[in-house]
Amino acid sequence: MKKAKTALAVLLSTSLLFGCSQKGEEATTTKEETKEVAKDALDGVTAEYREYAIHEIEEFVTATEEFTNAVIEGDIEKAKELYAPARMHYERAEPIAEVFGDLDPKIDAREGDVPEEEWTGYHRIEYGLWEKNTTKGYEEYAKQLMKDVHLLRAKVETVEVTPDLLVTGAVDLLNEVSTSKVTGEEDRYSHTDLYDFVANVQGAEEIFNLLKDEVKAKDADLAATIEAQFAQVHSLLDQQKEGEGYKLYTDLTEAEVKKFSQAVDALAEPLSQIGIVTEAS
């Protein structure tokens, strides 16, 4: 969750909710018909992405249920185990999940992002589990979190996915990695940042894969570069695997962190060019 984003997310959400009717009346006034064609070709892609994102949010509901139940039942070990994997679903679908500027902070705010008395959600419970080593007193946060996640699931239905949401969403996911995961500030008590990192990359890759044919048609070299850089990031992440999961972020060396940061930059720069799919051929 990023504070600065909230304003934009609200704007986007308004435009997404009301975008439909405006589009109809404006379409006839533009003379850039070719661009309209490009947009039409992307309609199938946006529908597919919507399906993907909703599926992830559904998985997120299930995983959050298990996580919050563990907290409520006082099973601290189980809660700790479920924390990072559950979050991955949210992190994958972040371009969509974030659209709801009111819900995102409730679910995903970190300490200091919001006033202390409003601080709820995953990171609040993370604080209890790792810093205080307890579930006691966090049952209410668990119940609230579950409510908020159910509300998110309901609201997601109203999202209209537009090509620009996809185009900016892919890079935004990597920007999340650059600004909070790479610095180890996302999961500052559990140090499970690499799970979020992986999920953000997977979310970005999903978008790229959906747009890949369109990108290839416009610029085959760009598509190849992006694929190669995704592979590079994956190979770095694979080196940090430990059993089913990933190493703690605090176990990475400074050199490894720097390498991650540079690999993400090397990927995000060409990925920021996928907006060419909205251009006339």
Next chain:
Amino acid sequence: MKDLSKETSIFEKKVSRRGVLKAAGIGGVGAVLGASGLGGVLALSNATATKGQSHDIVPFYGANQAGITTSPQDNLYIVSLEITTDSKQGLIQLFKDWTEASALMTSGNTVGDTSTNGNLPPKDTGEAVGLSPSNLTITFGVGPSLFVKDGKDRFGLRSKQPAELVDLPKFPLDALKKEWTGGDLCIQACADDLQVAFHAVRNLVRMARGKAVIHWAQTGFQRTKNADAKKATPRNLLGFKDGTVNPDVTSKSALQKSVWVQKGDGPDWLVDGSYMVVRRIQMYIEVWDRSTLNDQEATFGRYRDSGAPLGKQHEFEEADFEAVDDRGNHIIPDTAHMRVARGDGKEVILRRSYSYTDGMDAKTGSLDAGLVFICFQRRPSTQFIPMQQRLAKNDKLNEYIVHRGSALFACLPGVQKGGYIGETLFN
């Protein structure tokens, strides 16, 4: 020069800005994004209008790269890069892109066409829009590790590595830090405006993403020309006029003798290039500040106020290294910086240093400031290296400074329109 008609055509097209954004699916936020997009276009045509003032443009094309014999601009931004790609073709393309971008930026243009697609990041990062070219020069060099790194001939260039292009020897008292040492490539941007220099480096580094990463980066400054109407020799941060001895940059023969690599010196690809030594020298500012004036002047061998050699009146008077005081000691002490640096006077280098300040040394709480020593020469083994060996052993200044960073680069020869920097090396 950029095609202006192309830019104005954006306005003439009968497409509503809103329409374009609509088509791209932006919807409600269109107005917000659109406004900034239009601002960018307007600013760009303004930049085009202010250029053409050739007095602050240093030509990019030529037999030698600019930024070597160019009269030092007010600001420096130098970065050392590590190449991350394995592809020689990719590397060559990078130099081609860099050449094109550098030619544009040094003449006051933005990089790349103006994109009208609101769904793409702008090609140029924009912070130099509307600014004068500010005598921007961009100078490219290659380090020893471009050729062979960890014993590996990375790009099939091993046979082209000049004998002179090897890591500098370890000098006595060196306290080099890995993070300030070496590099596969370097970009030196100098301009009379730091924002212009920053813009240049930033855009070149951006182009390199996925192919190279920054190894170290350093800004440098000297007093601005505005602050010094008399255009006197700049003072370093110890308060002294330093490095006043340079070859005459207007004399072709002087430069051929000590700065430009000549045919027969080594591989032909470097002819008309030059070796660049960079040393990041931290000054113990606090220690210096509590040393006496006499001690300070004896350290440099010059008077602080006038810059004149000890025993003389004026800055540019010939120093008398033989003169002794009534007790028989040299007036310019045997350990004075200027005496040790000069040696027998045979080693001539072209100095082009800048001061730096990087805030505070977090460990000690003292100011982290000093000198980005940069010099150019034809043959380091007979110019900088023997000079530094002497200085490291005998220079009294060593009490007040420490060398933290070091690098050697071969600055490539210049390029003509249509060519690219590095073509003699890669072809």
